[in-house]
Amino acid sequence: MTDIACEIQTLGTPVRGTTDRLVTPQFARLLVMVFGSGLSMYLLTSVVPLYLAASGSGGIGAGLSTGAMMLSAVAMELLVPAMLVRFGYRGTLGLGLILLGAPSLVLVVTSSLPLVLAVCVVRGAGLAILVVGAVALVAEITPAHRRGEGLGIYGIVVGLPAGIGLPLGVYLTNVVGFEVLFVLAAVASLAGLATLPGMPQRSTEGAGEEQHVKVLGGLRGSGLLMPTFVFAAVTVAAGISVTFLPLAAHSHAVVAVALLIQSVTAPAARWLAGRLGDRFGPVKLLAPALVLAALGAASLIFIGSPVAVIVGSAFFGIGFGAAQNLTLATMYDRSPKSRYGQVSALWNLAYDGGWGIGAILFGLVVAGVGYPVAFAVTATIVAVAVIPAAKASLSA
Numbered sequence: 001m002t003d004i005a006c007e008i009q010t011l012g013t014p015v016r017g018t019t020d021r022l023v024t025p026q027f028a029r030l031l032v033m034v035f036g037s038g039l040s041m042y043l044l045t046s047v048v049p050l051y052l053a054a055s056g057s058g059g060i061g062a063g064l065s066t067g068a069m070m071l072s073a074v075a076m077e078l079l080v081p082a083m084l085v086r087f088g089y090r091g092t093l094g095l096g097l098i099l100l101g102a103p104s105l106v107l108v109v110t111s112s113l114p115l116v117l118a119v120c121v122v123r124g125a126g127l128a129i130l131v132v133g134a135v136a137l138v139a140e141i142t143p144a145h146r147r148g149e150g151l152g153i154y155g156i157v158v159g160l161p162a163g164i165g166l167p168l169g170v171y172l173t174n175v176v177g178f179e180v181l182f183v184l185a186a187v188a189s190l191a192g193l194a195t196l197p198g199m200p201q202r203s204t205e206g207a208g209e210e211q212h213v214k215v216l217g218g219l220r221g222s223g224l225l226m227p228t229f230v231f232a233a234v235t236v237a238a239g240i241s242v243t244f245l246p247l248a249a250h251s252h253a254v255v256a257v258a259l260l261i262q263s264v265t266a267p268a269a270r271w272l273a274g275r276l277g278d279r280f281g282p283v284k285l286l287a288p289a290l291v292l293a294a295l296g297a298a299s300l301i302f303i304g305s306p307v308a309v310i311v312g313s314a315f316f317g318i319g320f321g322a323a324q325n326l327t328l329a330t331m332y333d334r335s336p337k338s339r340y341g342q343v344s345a346l347w348n349l350a351y352d353g354g355w356g357i358g359a360i361l362f363g364l365v366v367a368g369v370g371y372p373v374a375f376a377v378t379a380t381i382v383a384v385a386v387i388p389a390a391k392a393s394l395s396a
Contacts, residue, residue: 022142022143022146022149022150022153023153024141025198026141026198026199026200027138027141027142027150027153029195029196029198029199030134030137030138030141030154030195030199031153031154031157032192032195033093033097033134033192033195033196034130034134034154034157034158035157035158035160035161036188036189036191036192037096037097037100037101037127037130037188037189037192038157038158038160038161038162038165039161039164039165039185039188040100040101040104040185040186040188040189041100041123041127041161041165041189042161042162042164042165042169043165043168043169043172043181043184043185043188044104044123044169044181044182044185045066045165045169046169046170047169047170047173047178047181048065048107048116048120049061049065049066050170050173051107051111051116051178052065052111052113052116054111054178055111057111057113057116061113061116064113064117065116065117065120066120068117068120068121068124069120069121069123069124069127070124070352070356071124072120072121072122072123072124072125072128073124073125073127073128073131073352074128074349074352074353074356075125075128076124076125076128076129077128077131077132077345077348077349077352078345078349080092080128080129080132080133080341080344080345081132081341081342081344081345082341083095083129083133084133084136084341085341088201088202089133089136089137089140089199089200089201089202090196090197090199090200090201091201092129092133093129093130093133093134093137093192093196093199094193094196095126095129096126096127096128096129096130096133097126097130097189097190097192097193098126098189098190098193099122099123099125099126099129100123100126100127100130100189101126101185101186101187101188101189101190102186102189102190103118103119103122103123103126104119104123104182104183104185104186104189105182105183105186106119107119107178107179107182108179108182108183126189128348131344131348132341132344132345132348133341133344134154134158135151135154135328135344135347135348136340136341136343136344137199137200138150138151138154139151139332139337139340139343139344140200140337140340141199141200145278146278147274147278147329147332147333148273148274148275148276148277148278148282148325148326148329149271149274149275149278150274151270151274151325151328151329152270152271152272152273152274152275152325153271153274155267155270155271155274155321155324155325156267156268156270156271159263159266159267159270160267162263163263169181172184223331223334223335224331224334224335224343224346226388226389226392227283227286227326227327227328227330227331227347228327228331228346228347228349228350229350229385229388230286230290230323230327230385230388230389231323231324231327231328231347231350231351231354232350232353232354233290233354233381233382233384233385234290234293234319234320234323234354234382234385235350235351235352235353235354235355235358236354236355236357236358236378236381236382237293237296237297237316237320237358237378237379237381237382238316238320238354238355238358239354239355239356239357239358239359240358240359240362240375240378241262241297241300241313241316242259244359244362244363244366244371245258245259245300245309248300248303248371248375249303249309250303250304251306254306254309254310255309257310258309258310258312258313259313261310261313261314261317262313262314262316262317262320263317264317265313265314265317265318265321266317266318266320266321266324267321268321269289269317269318269319269320269321269322269325270321270322270324270325271325272322273285273289273321273322273323273324273325273326274325274329277325277326277329282325282326282327282329282330282333283326283330283333283389283392283393284393285322285326286323286326286327286330286389286392286393287386287389287390287393289318289319289322289323289326290319290323290382290383290385290386290389291319291386292315292316292318292319292322293315293316293319293320293323293382294319294379294382294383294386295312295315295316295319295379296312296313296314296315296316296317296318296319296320297312297316297375297378297379297382298312298375298376298379298383299311299312299313299315299316300312300371300375300378300379301372301375301376301379302372303371303372303375327347327350328343328347330392331343331346331347358378362374362378365377
């Protein structure tokens with residue numbers, strides 16, 4: 001009887017733990033596109049502010065360039081789900097690659113602040129299209145029972161350009177100059193257009209269901225609010241640590257080591273959390289991940305201790321990376337394919353919004369109470385998010 005049951009199960013829908021091929025040709029093309037577009041993004045992340053400063057725009061221009069790109073990305077993320085329904089994956093991602101890459105060529109001929117800011121706005125829109133569309137497509141083309149691992153692999157690939165592009169961009173400005181770097185950034189994104197023909201055009205389920213394309217619509221009773229809130233709480237702490245750790249710590253060497261550890265542990269934990277989430281269920285692992293993130297954030301209360309800062313960065317990197325995967329996998333598990341675009345947009349809004357708002361508010365708080373108290377408030381925000389995650393785990 002057991003053999004018959006196993007045979008029937010083999011002929012039917014795969015269950016958790018089976019070994020279907022994960023990195024299909026479609027998935028490989030998507031990863032190549034994501035790596036190239038990410039490289040285009042990060043090659044210029046620190047270079048555009050340097051370019052503006054070198055041309056006389058100063059710190060104000062540098063800050064405006066980053067702010068313009070972030071605000072543009074957040075605004076565009078609200079529109080991407082409707083674009084996926086109307087234009088499909090290939091059309092939407094193609095537009096994102098063009099908007100992210102082509103405007104870089106404008107910087108070759110001008111350093112005028114208004115034009116550079118316009119380029120940042122357009123590139124921010126392209127970035128939003130790509131991150132929302134790519135994450136939705138990962139969920140579309142990976143087997144449901146291995147989705148967490150697929151999102152983990154995506155997380156590793158999407159994290160590589162940051163580690164490569166940020167230092168490489170600054171280095172290349174002294175080797176090949178700004179103009180050549182702008183061309184390289186354009187090529188890195190536009191080359192991704194060659195990967196699009198092998199990707200699916202539309203979702204295989206409910207592609208035309210217009211009622212689900214509003215990012216903030218239909219959330220009541222959908223099960224998406226808890227993971228969205230939880231992830232936003234963690235990204236608040238992430239934005240604060242990256243922005244203010246270099247200002248608060250006494251040693252630049254300690255900061256460099258801490259940020260390196262965090263940048264290495266996060267994608268590794270994102271992949272491992274995906275593997276374990278596929279086996280045990282992502283929502284069951286979410287609370288432990290948040291506890292690690294809260295402990296890591298709390299370590300910055302002892303900002304004068306190098307050991308506390310470095311160990312805390314490892315804890316936070318693991319917790320943050322795991323939370324990235326587990327929240328997203330939970331949201332996809334609770335949604336039909338017709339809402340994958342909405343899920344991706346919500347998750348990215350939580351990421352960008354939490355990152356930006358957290359940094360702004362922390363700056364106001366730290367001016368009045370100092371770094372240790374402000375870091376304690378940050379850790380408390382993450383700790384509070386453990387409560388709904390734990391309740392969800394118990395009811396799963």
